[in-house]
Amino acid sequence: MTAQPYDSWTSHLGDLTFELNAPASWSAQQRRYLADYLPGPLGDQNFGAFRLIVQPDDARCEEVARDANRPPVARHLEPVPGVVLTETRTPTGARSYAVAADALEHQTRAYAVRVHGRSIELYLHSTARRPHAHPLRLMREAMLRTYEDHGGVVFHSAGVDIDGHGVMIVGPRSAGKTTLLTCLIRATRGALLSNDRLILDHQRRLVAVPLPVPVARGTVEAVPELADAVPGLSRPQRPVDTLPTTFGTTEKVEFSAREYAAALGTSLAPGSWLRTIIVPRLTDTAEPATIRTLPPAEARRVLSASCFTPRDEFWRQPWLVPRATPDAALQRHAEPVVSNVADTVPCVEVRFGIRDPLGQLERVLPTLERVLP
Structure with missing residues (x-):
């Protein structure tokens, strides 16, 4: 099977850089979505870069979700009211997340996330109703926490x-x-x-x-x-x-x-x-x-x-x-x-x-x- 070609580009949230990778068939619509929200870089400070890989793939999404629910689950957390995630960690420091409950949008299978340092992998399921919104949500979360740690x-x-x-x-x-x-x-x-x-x-x-x-x-x-x-x-x-x-x-x-x-x-x-x-x-x-x-x-x-x-x-x-x-x-x-x-x-x-x-x-x-x- 021929590997699906990927597209790479850079986006900015304030002083933070995101190096994005997504399937070429997906990236055009993702770029348009981000362009509707992102005004461009500020440029007078440098908070480094995150790498965000977006993979619309049901099988991989379900696999990462299973990893996030595999005992022992490190913790359950509620990042926003009504949305509960499970988290598991590996000895190398990687973390996997899956949606355990979603009273906000009622999409428990929509996505799963794997994180290692500043490398973020977002796996999207075909049942996600607004799939192109999820990368921006992760980017915004990273932005808020990074700025707070820099005195914002x-x-x-x-x-x-x-x-x-x-x-x-x-x-x-x-x-x-x-x-x-x-x-x-x-x-x-x-x-x-x-x-x-x-x-x-x-x-x-x-x-x-x-x-x-x-x-x-x-x-x-x-x-x-x-x-x-x-x-x-x-x-x-x-x-x-x-x-x-x-x-x-x-x-x-x-x-x-x-x-x-x-x-x-x-x-x-x-x-x-x-x-x-x-x-x-x-x-x-x-x-x-x-x-x-x-x-x-x-x-x-x-x-x-x-x-x-x-x-x-x-x-x-x-x-x-x-x-x-x-x-x-x-x-x-x-x-x-x-x-x-x-x-x-x-x-x-x-x-x-x-x-x-x-x-x-x-x-x-x-x-x-x-x-x-």
Whole structure:
């Protein structure tokens, strides 16, 4: 039997390089998928490279899954809520992983992973519904853990780069981060960093974490550019008019990062220098748009609640790249970072009731210039 030809290429997540290998018949679609999320390298630091080999092969996937379940299983872990993996280790230090339970996507056979140092082998099963998403998930996990071990701090936040001026939008779920992000991009034509996670490195540089951009029905319908883009999205979507109108709903239209940015007439940015923090307080009311500067103590409380180093509410248990830095040490590092940023970076609260037209919010956002350095 003739060996299947493989394709090799390099991708970047911030300062981290990934050398990818995949079957030539697979790689074109995989490259397109990654291009929808990755803005390119930052380039001013070098965190080394990972090698990621992608093998769509049912037999090999099942073989690695058997290895991961062969006694004695080293441990069971839950990297994200509802997804349980088994892990086994070999005397040489290699690790094998298989999905033991999946309450999130209900795909227990979708993939298996084998890791040895910075070499990662991802085996995909033909039952995987979104197979090209799995490599990016592994790359993102490696990115987050590598940055944390190099002094980076992860925040639950969206971000925009406005000509080198980084704006971090911090807040919990349903605070209105994506709606405010959309309005800020429309008002400034800034480039998208990320929708839901940012890394702040030791130089106060915001590093984009590649993620999809889920947008609620109300925002889609209020922004013609987004509504017009929905029929052409790469991932099939429910019709917008069948989505709930409830404020804070989790059922949304899902854009890739580049699809969202392109719909708004902008691009992706790999990073930016932190200059401003915005705290959205959007409500299901007709409250007019207002802006106020937060005192450092209040800014510190908001940033502390949105700091996800060392504990992220979603990616809560590291696995692919074991942490070199203990959780307690990461906590001791993150706390003074939060305090210093709260004391020295302008932080403003934006209040707005979404029952008013979004244009009112967009008109008030340019007044942020009065607090910008």
